[in-house]
Amino acid sequence: MSNNNPDIINKINNKYLFFKKDGWAEKSELFKQLELDGFCNYLCYKNMIVDVIKETNAKSILETGFFLGSSSFMFLESSDASVVSIDPMGFYDPPKTGLRNADRIGKAFPNRFRLIVKRSQEAMDDVKDTKFDLMFIDGDHETDGIIHDFEMAIKLNIPYIFIDDFNGKVEDVYFNYYANKTEVIKGYGIQDSGNIVDNLLVKNLLAV
């Protein structure tokens, strides 16, 4: 899990929101009905995603990293936004499980969800004509891949960037290259897990 710097709270100017485990969201009826297969971080993510939607009022979201679809599902369920998710599929799990979840999510939210089965490095042409309000970066977790996804947000002029797994390489890339191009809105974490910022929402200062 996370191992980020103890002074992270200072680095993000004390802007954070930690959720208590006993305050975690219950799985929604729709979530249960869809029978999404496999690992799904519903409980700890849901409150955070609701807060991100409140902060950004996003109507159009670009995500890198679909995996089994829990974040896509929660964005769709927590808003009236549309979601485009990019993932080559099959990295951690037989792709058929993720593809089946994508199919169920697409049917549950007609005309609001699209999965692009590619690496984000190869998907620019698929998304360059769409206006997005928010990018969720949770795909390639290697340094070059993380940089690529930040650059994609900048090229696409996306005003808000929400970053997952904010530790290790992700944290380094952010502070080395993007902290001065963004303004921290809020860090998120789980209070009972050591007060660690695991996700960060920032405003892209280069977006016009």
Ligand SMILES: C[S@@+](CC[C@H](N)C(=O)[O-])C[C@H]1O[C@@H](n2cnc3c(N)ncnc32)[C@H](O)[C@@H]1O
């Ligand atoms: C941590 S998982 C995403 C979890 C998902 N966002 C959620 O919250 O349920 C990371 C995913 O990124 C995908 N991935 C890896 N490299 C990628 C790339 N270059 N472009 C897009 N997605 C990538 C993997 O296939 C994997 O499914």
